[in-house]
Amino acid sequence: AQKVTQTQTSISVVEKTTVTMDCVYETRDSSYFLFWYKQTASGEIVFLIRQDSYKKENATVGHYSLNFQKPKSSIGLIITATQIEDSAVYFCAMREGSNNRIFFGDGTQLVVKP
Amino acid sequence: GALVYQYPRRTICKSGTSMRMECQAVGFQATSVAWYRQSPQKTFELIALSTVNSAIKYEQNFTQEKFPISHPNLSFSSMTVLNAYLEDRGLYLCGARDRGGWDQDTQYFGPGTRLLVL
Numbered sequence: 001a002q003k004v005t006q007t008q009t010s011i012s013v014v015e016k017t018t019v020t021m022d023c024v025y026e027t028r029d030s031s032y033f034l035f036w037y038k039q040t041a042s043g044e045i046v047f048l049i050r051q052d053s054y055k056k057e058n059a060t061v062g063h064y065s066l067n068f069q070k071p072k073s074s075i076g077l078i079i080t081a082t083q084i085e086d087s088a089v090y091f092c093a094m095r096e097g098s099n100n101r102i103f104f105g106d107g108t109q110l111v112v113k114p
Numbered sequence: 115g116a117l118v119y120q121y122p123r124r125t126i127c128k129s130g131t132s133m134r135m136e137c138q139a140v141g142f143q144a145t146s147v148a149w150y151r152q153s154p155q156k157t158f159e160l161i162a163l164s165t166v167n168s169a170i171k172y173e174q175n176f177t178q179e180k181f182p183i184s185h186p187n188l189s190f191s192s193m194t195v196l197n198a199y200l201e202d203r204g205l206y207l208c209g210a211r212d213r214g215g216w217d218q219d220t221q222y223f224g225p226g227t228r229l230l231v232l
Contacts, residue, residue, distance in 0.1 A: 033219065039156070043205055045223035089156055095221070100146050100165060100211065102221055104158040 002027050004094050006105035014113055015084055020067070021077045021108045023092030031097030034075045036064070039089045039107070048090075051075055053097075079110075087112045116142045118210050120224030127198050128232055134194040135227040137208030143188040144210035148221065149181070152205040161206075164191060198231045205229075 003026040013019045025034065034051045049061045051068050059066045067076040079086055092105040117140040127133045137147060146165040150158045162172040164185040172178055185191040191210075195202055208224040 035220065037223070042225070043228070044225045045207065047220055047222055050220055091158075093221075100148070100163055101160065102148065102209070107156045 002094065002096060002101075002103050004092055004103045004105040006092050006108050008108045009106075010109040010111070012111040012113060013082055015082055017082055018078065018080045019082055019110065019112075021079075021090050021092075021110070023075050023077070023105055025073050025075065025092070025094045025103075027073075027094060027096055029096040029098050033095045033097070034066075034068070035093040035095070035102070036066070036075075036077045037091045037093060038086075039091065041088070045091075049077070082110075082112045084112050084114060086110060116140075116212050116220075116222045118144075118208060118222045118224035120206075120208050120227050122227055123225060124228045124230070126230045126232060129199055130197055132194055132196045133198060133229065134192055135206055135208075135229075137191045137193075137210065137224055139189045139210040139212075139222075142210075142212040142222075144191070145188060145213045146211040147185055147191040148209040148211070149183060149191075149193050150207040150209060152207055152226070154204070158207075161193070195229065198229065200231050203229055203231050 032053045036048045038046045049064045051059045051066050063080045065078045089107045091107045093102050095102045119138045148163045149161040160173045161176045164170045183193045205226045207226045209221045211221045
């Protein structure tokens, strides 16, 4: 069965530090795609970064990067030099290559404090 | 860039009435559109997945009779909530998939339509 699990409900950090958010997934497909989204206080969901299962290199976009550990079915999101405006709920998601459906984790609330 | 618009952003309807929400993809071709409802606890419920030129697939607990969806072209989709009741309250999100290229195969979300039912 397909499943995405985010065990951290909430994380609080001081700005300008680095934070890592965990995510593990379950799939039987050999090809799949992993995504991280951010939902702001207004409700808007913003796509941040993706990792394709066949790529060995960890994806990096701006101050977001991924820690893709395929043997552990893990895709952690790393945010470096956090800013106040990074405060949001972060969702991990997975889509299998064999279908269009995306599975979401339950989200991790990130609070960045001054 | 890829943008997804949803309107209305917020709507209030009386119990038992219906309301229609729209989703528009700009800057890319939305070959598939997924409609979700997000609970107050932030959990995503997939309502249905619509792919152009294919049948719309509804998830368990959601039916075409209750949530009819139209996806007439690669930039537009709409969904109606028929006979809305309190349990239909929530944030309805449209996720449009950009299949412009292998590396662009990503789902982008609209800002959502928040439905309140009185």
